[in-house]
Amino acid sequence: MPDPHVVTTKQAPPAEVRWAIVGTGDISRTVAPDFAAIPGARRAAVLSRSLQKARTFSEEFDFGRAFDDLDTLLTDPEIDAVYIATPHALHAPMALRAITAGKHVLVEKPIGVNAVEARKIAEAAQGQGVFAMEAMWMKFNPSFRSFIAQAHAGRIGDIRAVRGYFGLPFATEDSTRWSAERSSSTLLDQGIYPVTLALELLGKPSGIIADGLVRADGVDVTEHVTLRYDGGRFAHLAASMVQFIEPTASASGTSGWMTIPAPFMAASQYAIHIMDGTLNGTVFSSPEISRFDREGNGYVPMFRAVTEAIRRGETEHEWHPLRASIDVFDVLDGIRSAMAASQSVHDH
Structure with missing residues (x-):
């Protein structure tokens, strides 16, 4: 077909x-x-x-x-x-x-x-x-593709939670990252990676909770987000261009969890922690590591x-059709709306 x-x-x-x-x-x-x-x-x-x-x-x-x-x-x-x-x-x-x-x-x-x-x-x-x-x-990175495939194959059971962070301070004020006229945005520049990760693993959410810091000119500089899913599943995401937020990621399931080291969108390895029947030290101390070669600058x-x-x-x-980009943007727009509502509450 x-x-x-x-x-x-x-x-x-x-x-x-x-x-x-x-x-x-x-x-x-x-x-x-x-x-x-x-x-x-x-x-x-x-x-x-x-x-x-x-x-x-x-x-x-x-x-x-x-x-x-x-x-x-x-x-x-x-x-x-x-x-x-x-x-x-x-x-x-x-x-x-x-x-x-x-x-x-x-x-x-x-x-x-x-x-x-x-x-x-x-x-x-x-x-x-x-x-x-x-x-x-990121979606073409062999390590990331393997991570997603292993998660969907049930290696950690039913996926219940996703975490993705990407915070790095960018202090150059004359950079295009800080320009409202050029639509600069931490959410669009950095937060898009954690959101893409969440949708790859859990699909589109049923609800969005978000807050953060937005400058007077409208440029968002930090956000922390919870995407809500049916059955108590969730994704917790954060991004910033004014502070470090450890740029790692993980997926957690009913029989273990998987982690991607920093920077998760360009990593060349990941680890799988699987509980082997009893909760003993091996689930913490002996993860299964998968490594991949990096080609060029990635x-x-x-x-x-x-x-x-x-x-x-x-x-x-097929790995990143336009429908996937639109789905991510529907969530990004929802995050901005949720942040605006949170800012309004703060202001009052």
């Missing part, structure tokens, strides 16, 4: 995928070297607001031509796909322009700033018959999977 998430493109699939990177910030500099390790992917172009920055980036990472105008890049027939790594507020507008131009798109997370934008991208990509995906690299598995999907003529990847 065909996978419902795999859709065939209206276009003839390319023999190789000619990639352009849009944006030359820190994330682009981190992921650019990993493109070199992808069979069937050609580093074709880079775009920046500054042509000189684009040229410097292209020379450093061997990305071919340099552009400083998005429309010029998008009308170029020598480019098949664009990886968009700009500030949050530009993700959806740029993705929609690229899709309209017939380009395949991989959008750095978050795919937009709310569920409305995520749905617009999904609808546009379906209409144009091009590949579109949010670059949630983005190789995602870029390889997306490039292969495009070459097969698919418009989504």
Whole structure:
């Protein structure tokens, strides 16, 4: 039976995928070297607001031509796909322009700033018959994929609780992380990982409790969240860009628990603690450790999977379809609403 998430493109699939990177910030500099390790992917172009920055980036990472105008890049027939790594507020507008131009798109997370934008991208990509995906690299990490598979296979029994934290202080005030105009948000930048983890393990929640710290300009800087599920199951999540909150994760079940070390979204190992009939020391002292090799800076598995999907003529990847991004955003929007309600109570 065909996978419902795999859709065939209206276009003839390319023999190789000619990639352009849009944006030359820190994330682009981190992921650019990993493109070199992808069979069937050609580093074709880079775009920046500054042509000189684009040229410097292209020379450093061997990305071919340099552009400083998005429309010029998008009308170029020598480019098949664009990886968009700009500030949050530009993700959806740029993705929609690229899709309209017939380009395949991989959008750095978050795919937009709310569920409305995520749905617009999904609808546009379906209409144009091009590949579109949010670059949630965690879901392509071999260690993370194994962790999720083992949990769903019942290794720790029935999953009852999930925990995911990601707090790291970012003190540079002139960073795009602190810009209300650019839709900066701890929830969108860091909290999206714990939320994605929770939905992978427990699905969408029946209720949301959330609170945190929000600046006067609307930029959220810390949040702690409880997702409620039927039968007393729950997920406890937290994120911050002003303090450390141990960036680890766990899943707990009726016969044991599993842990991922820091940083959990990029870890290369995890541990399974299983109770072997009696509650003795082994459940604590002798966990089963699974280890995996890291490829490049960690983005190789995602870029390889997306490039292969495009070459097969698919418009989504089954490991992270657009429906999954929309589901996560429905929860993110719910968290923001719950935080706003909590802030209102505090104010009064």
